[in-house]
Amino acid sequence: MRASGQGREADVLIVGAGPVGLALAVELGERGVDVIIVEQNDRGGRQPRAKTTNVRSMQLLRRWGIAEAIRKAGPLPPDYPSDIVFATRLFGRPLAKFENVFFGYREKDPKFPESAQWIPQYAVEACLREHLGKLPGVTLKFGARLDDLAQDADGATATVMDIGSKQPFSVRARYVVGADGGRSRVRSLLTIRMVGDHAYMGNYLAIFRAPGLTGGHPQDKAISYWLVNPDCPAVIGPMDRGDTWFFSTQLPNGAIPYDPKQAREKITQALGREIEFEILETDTWSAHKLVAERYSDGRILLAGDACHLHPPMGGYGMNMGIGDAVDLGWKIAAVVKGWGGEVLLDSYEVERKPVHQKVISEAAHNYSFVTYHMVNESLETEGPVGEAVRQDVGRRILETKAREFKAIGVVLGYHYDGSPIIVADGTSPPHDDPMQLTPSARPGGLAPHWWMEDGSSLFDHFGPDFTLLVLDPAAAPHAAVIENAADTLGIPLKRLDLAQRELATLYAARLVLVRPDQHVAWRADRLQGDARDILKQITGHTGLASATKIARSGDWHGVV
Structure with a gap:
């Protein structure tokens, strides 16, 4: 400053x-x-x-x-399961369970x-x-x-x-x-x-402390519990140390937020048992x-x-x-x-x-099927009728909510198609599936991950600015030309030579330019044309200015 x-x-x-x-x-x-x-x-x-x-x-x-x-x-704790449990109430009957939600298990993943x-x-x-x-x-x-x-x-x-x-x-x-x-x-x-759509769903949130609750309920350990019942469909879960939990439920359209007494009643209904707890904070918010x-x-x-x-x-x-x-x-x-x-x-x-x-x-x-959509008046009925309803609701939950908790394709599979600072190579994008990730070094996408022999991540070896991956020794002369051009233009670039056939196959190229944000800017087997032109485009000195104008002038016709 x-x-x-x-x-x-x-x-x-x-x-x-x-x-x-x-x-x-x-x-x-x-x-x-x-x-x-x-x-x-x-x-x-x-x-x-x-x-x-x-x-x-x-x-x-x-x-x-x-x-x-x-x-x-x-x-x-590090070994706490990154799971989500669906149940009628916290002290009620289980309905369904998702393991390793959001890919939170502490395990080595190739992706x-x-x-x-x-x-x-x-x-x-x-x-x-x-x-x-x-x-x-x-x-x-x-x-x-x-x-x-x-x-x-x-x-x-x-x-x-x-x-x-x-x-x-x-x-x-x-x-x-x-x-x-x-x-x-x-x-x-x-x-x-x-x-788009303003405030199309109201929600009530409470933070409460309940001594002994973390280990005192019958459900499996989970990061959140989706509770499905006619009295108070809600989501609760451990939030912080000291048995501090969160509670969230939808508010009917036009409903007044709960006062302290009503909030206690709602939390108790969701729990399914009277326990000692203290409400620390409350809030209301709307989905947009x-x-x-x-x-x-x-x-x-x-x-x-x-x-x-x-x-x-x-x-x-x-x-x-x-x-x-x-x-x-x-x-x-x-x-x-x-x-x-x-x-x-x-x-x-x-x-x-x-x-x-x-x-x-x-x-x-994801928001189109939440706890209050799952309610069935017979969910807590004793005997074969209730058991059949719970099994049916559980199956529906497993079928419909997996996409929300396993959306690796959304999190890592996006591409910057049409960007003026990406050099397209004419290849088709990978199959778009919210629950599947197809690693691809197609320009615009995230560089595919790779574990190195020493246990480090390939990403750990990228430079802070642009990185030039040289995945075949035969491409070294072309890499030298790119290095010299970057030096001439004052563009910070780290060269990373990795002569591994598996990496060259994964990246489908011998030469790859990776941006500071780990997105692929350009790839090829050999340099064709002037390296300076490539570098100028990916650093914003030239580019398709019309792409910017189109993106800014068009209306969004999505879910609005």
Whole structure:
């Protein structure tokens, strides 16, 4: 941070210090970019918000060197099963069970280097803040509210109110990013509309402490319990240490949120037994299916919930936002450092918006069959009739909910088709299946994962910027030409020679250029044409500007 008169200066101002703003600050700070983050709230409280950090986010956290810190901050033991149990009530009859949901088992998987982690969002934020404290170029200020924004050709000036002193101050930055949530002040100042369905389902959330509950109920251990009964269909589960649990249930349209007495009654109905517990916090929230009509205006951009909102089923919200932060972060850093062109920033919306639209559709699909849809009045009936109903409901649950808990194709199988900074090779995309991942190095997709002989991940050997994989010694002369061209253009690039036939087969090429975010930018068996042209395109100095215009002008006709 630099001082200038009564104001402050930075390369980037981030509004919002939730997981998206913090992740963006980490990505920028790791690259030597000066960052100021302002946040009007204290980010305290026990509300878990997100609870699953998925395999893609954990992969990115590993890239920053903090995956293990996230694991240690998780409230559940390492051997705790990442399972989900469906039952009539917590002290009721079991209906169905899913194992290894969201791929959270601590086991080595060929598809990714890090399993998912069950951890409340506030604990993830704490880990990110701790890491930011090690980055000298990042300044985080709480109790600071964005009031106004103005921009010109060279940057933007923000007027920020120090809530404690009630004194305004200004921040001058080359770029501003609104990572300030669904009620984004940045988006409001830019008059950018959200398109889709607003508040189509109300929900009630309570955090409660129940001593002895974790080991005192009859169900198998699980990270959450979906409780199906006519009195209070709900989802509950262990959230933090000290027998702290969450409780969530849908509110009928137009219903008034429960008062404390009603909340106790509802939690007791879901549990199926009177026990001692203390309600610590409550909240209400609504599910949305919304995407911003555009993600930027000049030097001001949006990320996370500020530009896309969707139902929580599938655990995509925070994880999508972390993906936004990495995509946008390396691109802003490249431009600030001088080796990236302006098309990089145009590509942000082109790449991320289709992913958001697809994920919103997936989350809405998951939300179409939740606990209250599963209720049958005979579920708790004694005898053969009740048993037959429970078996039938259990079968339906197993058939319909597996996609929500095993959507590896959604999490890792997305592609940045049509991006102006991807060099397409004319190959067809892999089969699109939410529950299947077909590893492919087709440009635009995530680089396929591979475990090395020493037990490390291939991704651990990638450079912080671009990586040139040389998968056949015969391609070395072509690799040298690319290296020299990158050096001439000032593009940071690490060459990684791995003469392994299996890798060359997996990547279907002898030469592969991998971006800082682990997406494949280009691949070929040999260099054809000028290496400088390839490098200029993938770093945003040339590209299909029309692709950006098309992506921004078209309306979204998805699940809205």
